[in-house]
């Protein structure tokens with residue numbers, strides 16, 4: 290039985306534990322996931338002087354790109370429910386001199402923000418992880434002013450995302466994780482465009498446009514593939530990091546073997562990835 294409260298507590302803890310991995314891999318992440326950020330910024334279309342809310346912002350990089358568009362008269366409210374992630378984003382903001390970005394701990398399912406208080410809401414890879422994405426989408430609509438824009442990304446199907454589906458499937462095969470429950474939160478929980486449409490319109494937004502954004506996760510070698518899994522892959526990392534040493538090594542070997550089809554001749558890896566980009570408004 291899915292218990293939303295214990296899921297939320299566990300999720301916040303796991304993402305807090307991932308914060309240092311996301312910090313250390315930030316440059317790599319920005320480089321390989323650039324097409325998704327570009328799509329989101331273009332479709333959010335932030336204007337100088339606007340206030341934009343970023344939901345589940347992790348290290349905050351998408352918000353920093355938005356901040357360049359809204360300029361010194363505008364502001365970005367960069368938020369995440371993990372205080373450790375917000376701290377990382379705050380440090381990156383200071384290092385960039387992003388004085389128009391405010392960092393705040395905020396649960397997307399229950400936002401401590403006024404109704405109709407922002408001109409745009411943006412989120413990359415957040416809603417599908419939430420215990421109650423319908424509540425988070427309703428909150429996103431509540432804080433958005435009439436006429437405001439809403440753009441977000443979630444992961445498309447496992448078949449289009451072997452970089453995550455293969456390690457997940459390997460953990461299931463080895464008995465370390467149950468297969469994902471339909472409808473439960475997780476990386477592929479919003480992979481079905483019909484569900485996205487129902488959730489978005491159910492929250493009161495007009496019918497969204499949904500587009501596929503394909504890109505590639507590149508890793509210089511197998512050590513890097515493994516590091517990416519154990520330091521940033523949230524729930525998968527949590528499972529692996531609790532295995533005993535022998536099983537951890539055997540799991541590493543099994544995951545790399547299952548990813549062998551994505552290994553290049555020089556030992557680097559290129560694994561396909563695809564997100565849905567969704568845009569709507571109020």
Ligand SMILES: C[S@@+](CC[C@H](N)C(=O)[O-])C[C@H]1O[C@@H](n2cnc3c(N)ncnc32)[C@H](O)[C@@H]1O
Pocket residue numbers: 300301304305344345346347348349368369370371374395396397398412413414415418419420
């Ligand atoms: C996969 S990471 C994505 C981070 C960032 N948006 C990016 O694309 O680089 C998911 C993030 O969602 C955050 N998150 C999960 N559930 C949340 C919730 N209910 N409210 C706010 N943030 C949440 C986690 O703390 C984590 O930082």
